[in-house]
Amino acid sequence: MNRFENMENFIRVVEVGSISGAADRLGVAKSAVSRRLKELEEHLGVELFHRTTRRMNLTDTGRAFYHQCVRILEDTLEAELASAQVHGTLKGGLKIALPSTFGLMHMGPAINEFLQAHPQIEFDLDFNDREVDLMQEGFDLAIRIARLPDSSLIARRLAPIQSIMCASPSYLKKMGTPKTPDELLTHQCLVYSLLHDYEYWHLTDAEGKEFKTKIRPYLKATTGEFIRDAAVADQGIILVPSFIVYKEIERGELIPVLKEYKPLQIDAYAIYPQTRHLSQRVRTFVDFLVKRFEGTPYWDLQIQKLT
Amino acid sequence: MNRFENMENFIRVVEVGSISGAADRLGVAKSAVSRRLKELEEHLGVELFHRTTRRMNLTDTGRAFYHQCVRILEDTLEAELASAQVHGTLKGGLKIALPSTFGLMHMGPAINEFLQAHPQIEFDLDFNDREVDLMQEGFDLAIRIARLPDSSLIARRLAPIQSIMCASPSYLKKMGTPKTPDELLTHQCLVYSLLHDYEYWHLTDAEGKEFKTKIRPYLKATTGEFIRDAAVADQGIILVPSFIVYKEIERGELIPVLKEYKPLQIDAYAIYPQTRHLSQRVRTFVDFLVKRFEGTPYWDLQIQKLT
DNA sequence: AAATACTGTTCATAATATCGCAACAATTGG
DNA sequence: CCAATTGTTGCGATATTATGAACAGTATTT
Incomplete structure (x- = not known):
């Protein structure tokens, strides 16, 4: 019936x-x-x-x-x-806040791919690493890399972000490869100041126990790409998200060190305000992102074996 | 699909x-x-x-x-x-206010018939001709005979109520049969004081135009049955609803007079308060009544030809 | 690491439900 | 009183839907 x-x-x-x-x-x-x-x-x-x-x-x-x-x-x-998707493509604007490095390297291609299917969407992208107030500034959506999602907003996990400690072969040959976290104090450390403490790196030992180890910041920058390039130029040891350095590692320009000590796992999230009627554009785009980054991220597929 | x-x-x-x-x-x-x-x-x-x-x-x-x-x-x-009718019979109480004469003569049999199908319903009947406040006194339903339904309540029309002017053959033989409304003044009129003015009867002429004609109340009563019996006992002319006198007219004990002048048409209604969730008992009972009294009422079937 | 168990999808076949047509019964309006 | 219209019912044809097995991919277990 x-x-x-x-x-x-x-x-x-x-x-x-x-x-x-x-x-x-x-x-x-x-x-x-x-x-x-x-x-x-x-x-x-x-x-x-x-x-x-x-x-x-x-x-x-x-x-x-x-x-x-x-x-x-x-x-x-x-x-x-x-x-319902009103047949075919969506229309309208989509104002998004996203972190500069991750945004440029990985959200860019994703957005381009989305635009293939929905050319009528007008993206308004704000690459910025400061925390924006979504409501206040009229953002539809923000991409954030954080340890835990902000509970006052809706958060959809997009991908795990694992960090990697590494340095160039030449540097390691010259200065030696550290065997324990303590030895880091004797090394030149290049600090990605957005994600980590200035003077400590947080790691977990073989049993999964968290601890922090003191380092000597030789150079600090708020851009992951800069310290990555510095590391490639034999300037020292860095601890950065794998999505920044995966190509250099694949090519052997950077080599992981202290692999037994995993840095804290964090995640990339798509977050948006809780509104009663979420626009179809936001829903579709977030659905698209979740699907695209599902499973092990492509930037981790190769280097997984090396760590 | x-x-x-x-x-x-x-x-x-x-x-x-x-x-x-x-x-x-x-x-x-x-x-x-x-x-x-x-x-x-x-x-x-x-x-x-x-x-x-x-x-x-x-x-x-x-x-x-x-x-x-x-x-x-x-x-x-x-x-x-x-x-949905929860299969078979209904349960619960049903408090109803109904006019005494109509209630006794015509609602009684209807209620008995309803009880055949739903023996679990407990009827609480208040035969009373005064207007009760449904809400105040906790009635589920009232039966009213009126010209127009009270708009503040839900009203379902049950049956047309037509009134008939009539008298006994002996009376008419003795006093003469009136030919025009004016002649009523010279007659003994028995007044059913609930439905009509004390001193005027409202009629419509052949063209359907309303008018009122003065009468001389010889006897007044709030019970239709009493003045009906008085008319049968040759006491005078009455104007009462047909449902009261249909048997006497069929038997020839009363004879319609001034048939060209139709009394105003009124109706019987089932009325109940506007509540968001009307009980299934009330709905089913009213549906039953509407169906039972549908079309020309049985008390008018025979006398229709005589008027 | 390999095997196993479980997942969701697909396909052809079979059962089921649904529809339209036509005949019928009942009522109304002229 | 007849004609027209309305709602109901039965039957054959059609379309829809479920089924169960085979398949493909992924966790879990040993």
């Missing part, structure tokens, strides 16, 4: 006032309308109409049920409309 | 977390669940789940749609429950 069609059927009969008329409007045989109405009445065990072979009058029960049917049908259509 | 089953299907998949599990719960093959889910996604043109052959995660779109589906299904089930 198709509850839905039966309701629609019933509504039409009420509004047109006759079975024949409703059948015309619905484009089906009147026998079908009659039978569906009968089915509905049998299902409810109630008479919806007083029938006098030629005339039909709603019963009180029928009238009450009619109003509820109308409301339910409207709700359903609205729900479908709100969720 | 069965929207409803698809929604139910989708909800189950979300709640159980897997297609196989949902299939077990629903008692259908998992292929059916899979296909319906696919149908729903194609209908919306949207991915509801991120799928990884083994694991399924709701998309944002899916989550939003899920909540709306749940609400819609709940509404639907509630609507059906509110309208």
